[in-house]
Amino acid sequence: MLRTRNIAAVLACLLIAVLAGCGREGSPPVKGPKAGELPQYTVDTAFRLPESKTWTKAKKRGHLVVGAKEDQPYLGEKDPATGIYSGFDIEIARMMAASLGFEPDTIRFRTIASANRETALQNGQIDYYVGTYTINDMRKKLVGFAGPYYLAGQGLLVRTDENDIKGPQDLAGKTVCSAAGSTPYQRIAADFPEADLVAYDTYSICVDNLLTFQVDAVTTDDAILLGFAAKAPDEMKVVGKPFSEEPYGIGVPRSDNALRAALNDALEANEKNGNWKKAFEATLGLSGVPAPKPPPIDRYPSN
Amino acid sequence: MTRSTVSATALYDIPGPLTRKRHFLYGVLSTAVILALLGWLLYLLFDTDQFTSAKWTPFTYKGIQELLLRGLGNTLKAFAYAAVLSLVLGAVLAVGRLSDHKPVRWISTLLVEFFRAMPVLVMIFFIFVALKVQPLPALVAGLTLYNGSVLAEVFRTGINSVERGQREAAYALGMRKTQVTTHVLAPQAVRAMLPTIISQLVVALKDTSLGYLITYEEFLHAGKLIASNLDYDLPFIPVVMVISPIYIGMCMLLSWFATWVARRERRNPKTEGTGVAAAEPGTLLPGRLR
Amino acid sequence: MDVLTENWSLYGKGFLGTVELTVYASVLALVLGFVMASFRVAPVGSLRVIGTVWVAVLRNTPLTLLFFAVLLGLPRFGLILPFQVFAVLALGCYTSAFICEALRSGINTVPTGQGEAARSLGMSFGQTLNNVVLPQAFRSVIPPVGSTLIALAKNSAIAGAFSVTELLGTYKTLNELGYSIIWSFIWIAVGYLIITLAISALFNVLEKRWGVAR
Numbered sequence: 165m166l167r168t169r170n171i172a173a174v175l176a177c178l179l180i181a182v183l184a185g186c187g188r189e190g191s192p193p194v195k196g197p198k199a200g201e202l203p204q205y206t207v208d209t210a211f212r213l214p215e216s217k218t219w220t221k222a223k224k225r226g227h228l229v230v231g232a233k234e235d236q237p238y239l240g241e242k243d244p245a246t247g248i249y250s251g252f253d254i255e256i257a258r259m260m261a262a263s264l265g266f267e268p269d270t271i272r273f274r275t276i277a278s279a280n281r282e283t284a285l286q287n288g289q290i291d292y293y294v295g296t297y298t299i300n301d302m303r304k305k306l307v308g309f310a311g312p313y314y315l316a317g318q319g320l321l322v323r324t325d326e327n328d329i330k331g332p333q334d335l336a337g338k339t340v341c342s343a344a345g346s347t348p349y350q351r352i353a354a355d356f357p358e359a360d361l362v363a364y365d366t367y368s369i370c371v372d373n374l375l376t377f378q379v380d381a382v383t384t385d386d387a388i389l390l391g392f393a394a395k396a397p398d399e400m401k402v403v404g405k406p407f408s409e410e411p412y413g414i415g416v417p418r419s420d421n422a423l424r425a426a427l428n429d430a431l432e433a434n435e436k437n438g439n440w441k442k443a444f445e446a447t448l449g450l451s452g453v454p455a456p457k458p459p460p461i462d463r464y465p466s467n
Numbered sequence: 468m469t470r471s472t473v474s475a476t477a478l479y480d481i482p483g484p485l486t487r488k489r490h491f492l493y494g495v496l497s498t499a500v501i502l503a504l505l506g507w508l509l510y511l512l513f514d515t516d517q518f519t520s521a522k523w524t525p526f527t528y529k530g531i532q533e534l535l536l537r538g539l540g541n542t543l544k545a546f547a548y549a550a551v552l553s554l555v556l557g558a559v560l561a562v563g564r565l566s567d568h569k570p571v572r573w574i575s576t577l578l579v580e581f582f583r584a585m586p587v588l589v590m591i592f593f594i595f596v597a598l599k600v601q602p603l604p605a606l607v608a609g610l611t612l613y614n615g616s617v618l619a620e621v622f623r624t625g626i627n628s629v630e631r632g633q634r635e636a637a638y639a640l641g642m643r644k645t646q647v648t649t650h651v652l653a654p655q656a657v658r659a660m661l662p663t664i665i666s667q668l669v670v671a672l673k674d675t676s677l678g679y680l681i682t683y684e685e686f687l688h689a690g691k692l693i694a695s696n697l698d699y700d701l702p703f704i705p706v707v708m709v710i711s712p713i714y715i716g717m718c719m720l721l722s723w724f725a726t727w728v729a730r731r732e733r734r735n736p737k738t739e740g741t742g743v744a745a746a747e748p749g750t751l752l753p754g755r756l757r
Numbered sequence: 758m759d760v761l762t763e764n765w766s767l768y769g770k771g772f773l774g775t776v777e778l779t780v781y782a783s784v785l786a787l788v789l790g791f792v793m794a795s796f797r798v799a800p801v802g803s804l805r806v807i808g809t810v811w812v813a814v815l816r817n818t819p820l821t822l823l824f825f826a827v828l829l830g831l832p833r834f835g836l837i838l839p840f841q842v843f844a845v846l847a848l849g850c851y852t853s854a855f856i857c858e859a860l861r862s863g864i865n866t867v868p869t870g871q872g873e874a875a876r877s878l879g880m881s882f883g884q885t886l887n888n889v890v891l892p893q894a895f896r897s898v899i900p901p902v903g904s905t906l907i908a909l910a911k912n913s914a915i916a917g918a919f920s921v922t923e924l925l926g927t928y929k930t931l932n933e934l935g936y937s938i939i940w941s942f943i944w945i946a947v948g949y950l951i952i953t954l955a956i957s958a959l960f961n962v963l964e965k966r967w968g969v970a971r
Contacts, residue, residue, distance in 0.1 A: 192525045194698040237697065244692040245530025277682045279932065283599040302935050344920060345929025362840060363920050365680070368695035369829065375701065376832035395697035478864070478872055478890060479800055479882055486800075493801040501807060511834050584953050585946060586911035588918060589925055593946075596928065597938040669817070676819035680918040687822055694829070704833060707826045711818065718817035 194243060195395055202250075203442040205258060205434075211265035215422035218291050219264060228266050230257045231276040231284055231293035231415070235368050238391035238448050240295045242275065249273040251391070253412075255443035256313050256431075257294040260414065263430035278343075282306040285417050292427070293415035296388060298347070299462070308420060308466075309413035310427035313440070315459040317406020318348050319386030321393060323374060324401050329381055331404035335359035338380040341370035348384045351408060367392070375399060385410050387448065394451030411459055421466045428461050512704065522702035525693060526709065538689030539713065545603060545675045545685060549610035550668050556611055557618025564623050567644070575619070582616035588677055595681045602683035606675065614671045621663050625656035662729035669721045676714070686710060760940045764931060771917070771927040772948050778844055778923060779910045779952065785849030786909060787902075790856025797861050808857065815854035820912055823847050824919060844916040852909045859905055863898035864890060896967050903960030907953050914949070924948045 213219040222228045232249055233240035240253040254273065261271045276284045276293060284290045285307045296316070299309045320340075322329050329338060336358035342349040344363035352359055362379055364370055370382040371392050382389065386406050393400045414431075416423045434440050435458045444455040482490060512518065525531050563575030582590070591609030594600050600608065629652050637651040657664075679687040687710065693699060694706040761768060796808030815823075827847040828840070867890050875889040917923030924945055931941040 192528050192531065192699060194696075234692075235695070242692075243530075244534050244689070244696060245525075245528055247534075275682070279596055279929075280599070287599070344926055345931075345933045347933065350930070350933065363922075363926075365919055366695075368691075369919075371697075372695060372701060372703070372829055373832065376829075377835075377837055378832050392697070478798055478886060480873075480876060482800060490801050494803045497801060497807070498803045501803070515833055515835070517833070584950055586914040586925070586949055588914040589942070589945060589949060592918070592925065592928065593942045596932065597942050673817070673819040676821040677915070677918075679821055679825075680915070687819070687825065691825070703829050707822075707830055711822060711826065714819055714822055715814060715817045718819075719813065722817055 192245060202255065202446050203439060205262035205268075205439060207262045207267055208265050211263065213264070213422055213426050216420050216426065218288075218417055218420050218423050219426070221288075222266070222291050227270040227272055228261050228264070228292075229272050229274055229290045230261070231281065231290035231295065232257065232273045233278075233295035234275040235366060236296060236388050236391055237395045238451060239387060241391075242273075250447070252314070252387075252444060252447040253294045253296065255447055256414070257292070259434050259439055259443060260292070260294075260427055260430050263433065264426065278346075281415060285415050288417070291416075292423070296385060297413055297415050298385075298410045299413040303415075304464070306418060308416045308418045308424045309462075309464075310416060310424045311413035311431060311461060312411035312459045313414065313431055314387065314412040315456070316385040316387040316410040316412060318351060318383060318408040318410065319389050319406050320403050321371070321374065321382040321389040321400055322380065322403055324399055326380065326403075329403060332356050332359075332383075332407050335381065339378070340381045340383055341373055341379040342383050343367055343370070346384065348408075352383055371400070387412075390448060390451045390453060394448075397451075411462070424466075425463070428463055431458075432461055515704075517704040519700070521700040522705050525696075525699045525702060526705070531693060534689050534692070535686070535709070538684060538686040541603075541683065542675050542678075542685040542687075545606050545610070545678055545683065546672050548603075548607045549614065549671050549675065552607065552611040553614035553618055553667075553671060554664075556615030557622055560615060560619035561622035561626070562648075564619060565626060565648070579616045579619050582612045583620070585613070587613040587674055588680065591677055591681060602678060602681050605681060606678040606683050609677075610671050610674055613674075614667055617667055617670075618664065621660050621667065622656065625660035625663075626652050628659065629655050658732055658735070661732060662725045665721060665725035665728060669718050669725070672718055672721060673714075686714065760931065760936045761944045764927075764936070767927050767930060768924075768944060768948065771922075771924040771945075772951075774841075774922040774926075775910070775913050775917070775924040775948065775952060778841065778848065778913045778916060779906075779956075781845045782848035782852065782909055782913070783906050785845060786852035786856050786906075789849060789853035790860060793853060793857040794860035794864070797857065798864055812854045812857050815851055816858070818851070820847070820851050820915055823851055824915055828919065840916075840920050841922060844913075844920075848909060848912060848916065851912070852905060855905045855908070856902060859898050859901040860894070862901070863894035866897050867893045899960060899964045899968050903956065903963075906960075907956050910952050910956060911949065 232253060234242035234249070236251065236253075239251040240249060241251050242249050257273070258268060258271060262268070274290060276290060276295070281293055281295075281297060282303070285293060292310075293307075297303075297309075298316075299312055303309070320329060320332065320335075328334055332352070332355070335352070335356050337360065339360040339362055340352060341362045341364060342352065344365055349361065349363055353361055362370075362373070364373070367382065367384060367388060370379065373379045374382050375396075382392075386402060389402045393402050414427055416427065431440075440458055441455045449455055516522075560575050560579055563571050564579065566572050566575070587609055590612055591605055594608050595602065595605035598605075626648070633651055633655070634647060637647040642650070675685060676687045678685045679691065682688070690706045690710040694701065694703040696702075793808045793811050796804040797812070799805055799808075824844070824847045828843050831838075831843065831846075871889055871893065872885055875885040880888070913923060914925040917925030917927075920926060928938070928941050928945060932938055
């Protein structure tokens with residue numbers, strides 16, 4: 165098989181070469197958080213957490229494995245060319261890693277699809293998960309949540325020339341796109357039945373549809389929408405007040421209460437020392453939104 | 468252009484001079500219509516700014532090219548696993564269906580019929596979502612179950628299509644059933660079925676793209692990552708223009724190989740013992756109907 | 758078990774979505790497949806080339822890629838259509854290539870002598886095709902067209918993975934609502950079995966009435 169693969173690789177490269185003249189070094193310029201402008205977090209090298217199985221295993225392994233999203237600009241985005249993750253969620257993950265005593269170069273990010281988050285945590289594929297993960301009671305039965313570290317709410321993304329839609333009440337007769345089966349989708353379906361709903365498997369298809377005039381609005385958590393709007397501010401904007409509350413938490417294995425407590429402490433400390441604000445301003449803040457006050461941490465009892 | 472009849476068909480005679488002139492006229496007209504359509508398409512592409520440098524420069528970077536190649540590698544990896552495993556599963560199920568033991572035969576038949584009747588994608592999603600398996604094994608398992616079942620039927624009909632005399636002669640020589648199958652029937656059947664087997668592998672290759680839907684990082688997934696990137700000005704059409712020729716090319720190469728093998732086998736005296744079961748058109752679901 | 762009874766309307770909608778998609782795409786595939794098959798056997802060279810290219814390209818295109826291209830590509834030319842129409846287009850065009858091949862091989866099974874006999878009786882091209890060749894070809898294409906349409910029904914699941922208006926797509930909503938995933942899938946599987954078995958039964962009836970006795 166190796167041979168066929170080589171041949172195919174050569175053929176593909178040839179084709180690309182014909183199209184473009186093979187191989188400029190580096191990667192295409194991107195908007196988004198610049199590597200140099202991101203805050204540095206001091207690594208707490210003396211940190212020990214022997215009660216946490218996850219922490220002990222990661223320490224022995226020598227690196228942390230963090231679950232994230234790859235297609236949410238300014239939150240959790242993977243540069244297709246370099247494979248580097250960036251965004252607010254990623255900053256939170258790095259902040260936490262520093263507090264847990266892991267050097268920045270010992271964090272490995274892994275894209276985990278929404279549907280697989282619980283499984284990935286349950287069977288130890290990842291140590292913790294930071295990626296627009298809304299805390300709710302159903303999920304609390306499956307995983308543990310540190311945080312919340314951010315309070316998002318459902319919002320609407322429209323084209324800049326759209327003036328009729330100012331909130332969910334204006335959606336009657338308009339086509340609205342959201343991710344299939346997601347909570348925002350079901351909320352619109354239940355509360356605003358006059359809206360014409362369209363569903364796709366990812367938000368990036370929804371945004372694409374918005375730009376090609378297939379739909380009039382995209383709805384999901386405002387944080388996600390802000391990230392998209394910031395990428396193309398001339399074409400898209402976020403409108404109206406958020407009409408739900410989505411507290412984002414850090415997912416940890418359910419049994420690992422020690423890790424959850426440690427992450428809660430770390431979040432609190434970083435919110436106090438200004439790191440949280442710096443991280444926000446270097447990422448989501450670039451969309452022009454001032455840093456909000458972080459939500460109070462919910463140290464719910466374990467059972 | 469007008470030398471239409473290579474071989475005689477039931478539909479029309481070899482055209483005379485007048486008809487030939489008429490056909491030539493039709494040919495010119497339809498070519499003109501096609502060219503006009505193509506021109507219109509090209510105009511649309513230019514009109515909607517699909518050839519701006521912003522949309523194409525991403526492809527000039529090594530990072531992007533490597534991303535695409537990695538995706539292609541993953542596609543071929545999934546295909547290689549799925550192909551080998553389906554052949555194995557197909558052989559096992561075919562042996563099961565040809566078994567002398569009733570329960571074995573019954574179970575194999577049930578499995579084959581069930582997996583052929585289910586959409587591959589439903590199986591892949593079931594394995595991925597309900598059984599919580601990683602993307603690559605889920606994709607490979609789904610493709611294997613489906614293609615393995617289809618191949619089992621191919622193998623079975625292949626073995627059954629070997630002339631009865633061959634089997635009878637072998638038994639008369641005192642060979643046991645296993646010997647008859649492995650030494651006499653299978654070698655002839657495989658030769659005859661080779662084109663159909665390869666066509667089924669084309670289906671497997673095409674279906675590796677379903678991995679895109681369960682976040683397996685294959686070729687289409689890599690393309691989508693580039694196409695949906697707002698920083699690259701959403702270069703969707705360029706991405707399709709780059710990846711579809713490669714996909715279609717790979718599949719065509721394999722299809723063409725199947726036709727080549729078929730043509731070679733037809734001239735081969737070694738396959739005379741079998742009436743070659745022609746590949747079902749499409750080979751997507753060969754004959755639930757009979 | 759109660760996944761089905763509690764979400765009857767959701768499953769029903771998904772089931773109807775799949776049926777609708779299958780029916781519309783089948784019609785498109787049969788019409789397009791017929792046109793392309795007649796191109797492929799036409800005496801005019803350029804038409805034959807069109808037919809051959811159409812079949813060769815579409816048969817070797819992964820359906821997921823085609824969905825992707827149609828779904829996100831056509832809107833770039835200013836087309837504004839609902840998702841279902843794009844799905845029917847992608848599925849119909851893809852399947853038309855297989856239908857075309859089934860029809861063409863059906864026409865090729867009619868012995869040349871039949872056409873020659875018809876023409877020697879003075880029949881025109883149209884008469885030969887409609888009264889002699891096609892009726893015979895029709896009989897032998899029933900089984901392959903049937904299995905192609907079953908494949909189409911199964912392929913409609915890909916539309917469900919992109920969006921929600923189809924049987925497979927219902928699992929996402931059920932999953933988010935916290936129902937047992939295994940049972941959700943069992944009922945989805947049953948839905949597909951009903952559809953494929955129904956098509957199979959339909960073509961068995963057709964085959965019994967008009968098929969070639971073998």
